Amino acid sequence: MHGTVVQAGHVEEIHASQVYLPPHPPADQWPRRVGVVPLLADCFQDRAALRRLDRAVPGGEAAPTTWVVVGMGGVGKTQLAASFAERLWDDGAVDLLLWVTAGSRDSVIAGYASAAAEVVGSTHDDPERDADRLLAWLATTGRTWLVVLDDLANPADLRGLWPPSRPGGRVVVTTRRRDASLSRRDRVLVEVEVFTPAEAESYFADKLAGHDRLAEGAAELAEDLGRLPIALAQAAAYLVNRGLTARQYRHRFAARGRTLAQVLPDADELPDDHRTTVAVTWALSVESLNRSHGPHLAAPLLELAAVLDANGAPVRIFTSHAVSTWLADGPGLPPDFDDILDALHLLQRFSLASVQPDEPNRAVEVHALVQRATREGTPEARMRQVARTAADALLEIWPETERASDFIAAVRSNVVALNAVAGDHLWGHEAHQVLFRAGTSLGEAGMSAEAAAHFGSVAATAHRLLGEDHPDTLTALAHLGNLRGVAGDPGAAVDRLSALLAVRTRVLGADHQDTLSTRNDLAYWLAELHRYEEAIGEWERLVLDQLRVLGPDHPITLTTRGRLAKARTRVGAHAEAVAELEQVLADRVRVSGPDHPDTLMTRNSLAASVAEAGDPAAATRQLEALLVDHIRVMGEDHPNTLAIRNNAAYWLGVAGDPAGAAARLEQVVADKARIWGRNHPRTFYSRNNLAEWTGRAGDPAGAVAQLERLIEDQLGVLAPGHPYALKTRRLLAEWRSRTARR
Structure with missing residues (x-):
C-alpha cells in the first residue's frame, strides 16, 4: 500500500511496510505521542477556526467530541490541527496524542496498529486486529486522548475505524471532502477559509520582517493569490530568495506566458517543509476525484x-x-x-x-x-x-x-x-459576438469607463488578429468613438467618428449598414454640440439613403427618423417634430411591440417634444405613465428609467411645481450617485437640473452653492467645452446675478 498525500504543504509518502516504530516506552510512562505532528509553519497565524477548536472542551456525555476540519487544499487545515494538538499536549490535557495520516484505509490501520503497540502491547502480526484493540482501549480507558486523522482522502476509508465518542477523548479529522457521511449530530464541522485580509497582512508583515523593501505591494499580492495560505508562503519564499518586491512579483505573476511553476519556488526552495507546489496540491484533488468516480x-x-x-x-x-x-x-x-x-x-x-x-x-x-x-x-x-x-x-x-x-x-x-x-x-475569422454584447451592456448600464476599457481591448485584439480594416476592428472603434461622447467629450466623438466614416466608406461602401450607422452616430454628436443645422442636414440625407437601402421598418431607419424629429425641436419646428415622433411611435409599436426598449424611449422623446411645443403638463402625464411601464420592463435602476424620472421632474417644474421638481430631482441625483457616483456625466446632468429647480423653488443661495460644488467636481472629468460644463457655468452666472439683486 502506498500513496501521496498533500495537505497545506505537508506531504507524506505512506508505505504500510515502512511504518517507523520507535522503541516502546515503559508501560507506565505517560503521556505518550504516537505519529509525527507536523512542525508549525513559520509565522503561523492564529485564526478563527483554531479558536473554535480551542473552545472545544468536552463538557459531558452529550457534548461533541469529534471535529471535522474541512476546506480546500492549501488553506492550512493540517496546520490548525497541529497547533491544536500541540497546545493540548503543552497544557497536559491529553495522556495520548495520536497523529495518523489518513490518505487511505491501510494508512489509518497502520497508524492505529502502531499506537496499539505502544498502549496495549500488540505485535503487528495482524494490523486490523491491532487497530480493533486500539479502538476498544480508546472506548474503555480512563485516560484522556486526542486522535488526529489528517488529510482524510475518502470518508469510506473510516468505516469501522472512527474513534469512539466519549468524554475523555477528542478526535480531529482534516479533509477536503464535504460528503454528507462526515456530518453527524455528535460531530462539529469546522470550515476553514482562506486568510482574511487582516490575517494575510499580518502574515506578510511577519514573514517579511527584516525585508521591509520587499513588502511594497504585499496587500495587493495577497489579493492576487486569493489569500491562500500555502500560496502566500511560497510566494514569500520566492521573492525573498530573488530580492523581489511584492509589486515586482505581481508583475511576474500576471505576465502572460508565465506558468505557476515559473513564479513559485523550486523544489529545494519550498518553505515550511512543503514538498510540492501550489499547483500540485489541486492536481492531487482532481486525481482523487477521477480515481473514485472515473x-x-x-x-x-x-x-x-x-x-x-x-x-x-x-x-x-x-x-x-x-x-x-x-x-x-x-x-x-x-x-x-x-x-x-x-x-x-x-x-x-x-x-x-x-x-x-x-x-x-x-x-x-x-x-x-x-x-x-x-x-x-x-x-x-x-x-x-x-x-x-x-x-x-x-x-x-x-x-x-x-x-x-x-x-x-x-x-x-x-x-x-x-x-x-x-x-x-x-477569435477566428471574426470575434465571438459575446464580446460586443458585453461591451454594449456595460455602456447601456452607464458604466462608460468600463465599456471603453472593454472595447479598447477588443479593438486592440481585432487589429492584431484580423487587421486594421476588418469589420470587427471598425465596429470596436465605433463603440469607442461613441463612448468618448458618453464620457463627456462629444467633440472627440465627432472627430473619431468622422475618421471612421471615411474608413468604412472606403472598406465597406457607402450603402453598407455599418457605414450608415456611423453617419447616424456622427449626426447625433453634432447635435450634442448644438450644431443642429449640420445634424439635421445629415439626418435628412441619411433617412433617404436608409429608406432606399434598409427600408422604412428597419430599426436603424426608425432611430434616425426619431433623432431627426428631436433635432427639429431644437430649431423651433415643434409641431413638425411632434407629428413625426407620433408616427415613429406608431411604427415602433407595429414593428417591435409596445414594450420594446426602443418603443419606450420613443415615448420619452415624444413627451419632451410635447413639452417644448408648449404643453409641459401633458408631457409630465405622459412621462409618469411611461415610467410605470419602463420600471416594469427594464427595472428601477436602469439608466433610461432614471433619465425618464429626471425628465418627468424637470417638466413638472416647468408646468408650475418647482418645489416638487426639486424634491424629485434630489432623489434622482441620490440614485444616480449610488449607481455611478457623484462625478459621472449622467449624475452631473441631474445635478444641473436640481440646482436650477432649487433656485426656482425660492432658494437661489442654495442653487449657487450646489453649482459651485458641481463646477469643482466637473474639473478633470468634463472637457471645458462639454455642454454640461457650459450649462453649469451659465446657470451659476444666472443665479449669482439673481442673488446679488436680492
Missing part, C-alpha cells in the same frame, strides 16, 4: 469554471444548451439539468468548487489559483473548446431585453473574466 462530468465542468469569474458564475451557464451539448459523449443524449448539478456538487465534495444554490447568480465559485492551475493543465486545443463553449453559453443566457439586475452584472463580469484569461480563443 471519467465524469465534473472534470470538464471544472475546466469550464476555470475560464469564468472566480467570484462566482451563474448556474445557468453550466446548465445551458451550449454546455450540455459540449458535454455529450459521442452520439448519446447530452446530460440533463440534474446530471450537471450532481457533477457541480461532486466538485464541491472534493473542495474544488463552492456551489451555493441560494445565490444563483454567483452559484459556482472556484478559487483563482485552482482556476489557473486547471487552465495550465489543459491542452491548448481543448482550452479553445472550453473558452468558446463558455462564450456560447453566456450569449445563450443573455436576455434579449436587459433589466438592471444582479444577473446581468454577473453575466457581464464572467465575459470580462473569460476575455482576460482566454480572449484569443474567442
